[in-house]
Amino acid sequence: MPVTVLASAASCGVTSSALALTLASSRPSLLAECDPKGGTLRAGFLQGQVNAGFGLYHLAAAERVGPEALAQAFASHLWPVDEAGNRKVLPGLTDPAQAAALDRTWPSLSDVLHVLAHDAGHDVFVDAGRLAVASGRLHPTLTPAPLIHQADLVLLVVRNIEASLSLTRHLIEPLRAELDERGTGSSALGLLVIEREAANRGRGYTTHQIADALRTPVLAALPWDASAADFMAEGGAPPRGYARSDLLRHARTATEQLEAVAQRRRIQQEFPVQSPEPQLAGVLQRLTQHRVGRRG
Template identity: 65%
Template sequence: MPVTALVSAKSAGVTTSALALALASGRPTTLAECDPAGGTIRSGLLQNEVGAGYGLYHLAQAERVGPDALAQAFASHVWPLDGDGHRQLLPGLTDPAQAAALGRTWPSLAQIMRVLADRAGQNVFIDAGRLALDAGRLHSTLTPAPMLHQADLVLLVVRGTDQSLTLARYLVDPLRAELAEHGSGPDALGLLLIESGPYRAHQVAESLKLPVLAALPFDAESAAYLSQGGQQPRRWARSPLLQHARTAAQQLEAVAARRQVQREYAPQPASEQLAGVLDRLNRRRRGGPRG
């Protein structure tokens, strides 16, 4: 199953979208709230049911002990998002100042996400929050870059408005470069469109030169429930947001599967020695000089 990271240029519904995808997924799912600016699910949807003793920050100390300690800490710090435990949450930071302690933890946590996806067959979603740049590259502290590197898909969450597209446009090239150098390739990057504003999916894709891999409707009532908690809306299971999120989760699985097949069967570049032999053979066929 894929690891899918969600990011944005500014608040565009990343956490709400990640929650909707996690809750709508038809498979066992883990949502990791990895926004260095701090998590909001604890005080929102969960209504402070989860105390500060749970969550992402506590993994930093365990990581310094070793891989086994980190794996055990992770297992003890996830929280169920549903009654049967098929969907679980790693709650985020309670204080943005805690982000500096996670520099060493991100790569190891990214490996845990890969194990959950590859061996446990889970759908994994990462709420990476608002991206921060430093000299045209992802900021080493304010962005969980290793979580993006290990992801099968990185979704830039945008709305169909001029403001959202303008802000997102400055992130496209740095993200492509980052994924080309450290991730699974620049084609891992795509868009998740929140259908709010005048621009439709094809216009958004053309504007940002990226494919829209999934879209979610602007469903104010359902979004308010996911971001603030409280009384679950009537007909929640049939709400537009949850219904479209189910379709979106399936689409993302399919895209990730296609990318995996393409990577496995992509032609491998020839070595320099083999390239030289082929070049000499071609020149002989053309009657050129034999070096």
């Protein structure tokens, strides 16, 4: 299963989208809240059930002991969000000042997440929050850059309105270049569209228009569902019809789409298409030209 990082150019539903995907997955799943600017799950969806002695920050001390200590600490800081315990979250930071302590923890945490996904068959979603770019690169402290570099998929969450597209447009090229230089390749980059405005009323863009405008494929789309989104953000009692809501239904489809895309990427990376030998390419070119000439 893939490790999928979700991030955005602005606050536009990254955490709610990542949580919806985690809850809707048909497989065991995990949401790791890794926004260096602080998490919202603890006070929102988890309604204060988890105190500050639990969560992401405490993995930094374990990582300094060694890989085994980190793996054990990671497992002990996961919080179940369903009765069967198949869906879990790793609550994020309570204070942005804690982010500096995680600089050397991110690469090791990435290894743990990939083992959980690839070897243990979990859908792993990472909430990377709002991305910060400095001098054309991901900021080393204000972003969990190693998690983004090594992700199977990197989704920029964007709403289908001009304001969101305008902010996202400036992130595309720096992020694409960074993934090519330091990550698994720019083919990991895609969009998750939140369709808040109705495109058929002329108020919002279609997914095809967004893909063309940002020159990036739309890998998944989620509808704006106010009651379900409020539940994701604030917790409490699920709204009536929540299990059959449009948000969860589309999120369930999205997890399957993302797994299929990640699988195709793995196959392409394992068995890359080789360019023809120069001599063979020359022969093919002459044959093509000959056929075109005869048709003329």
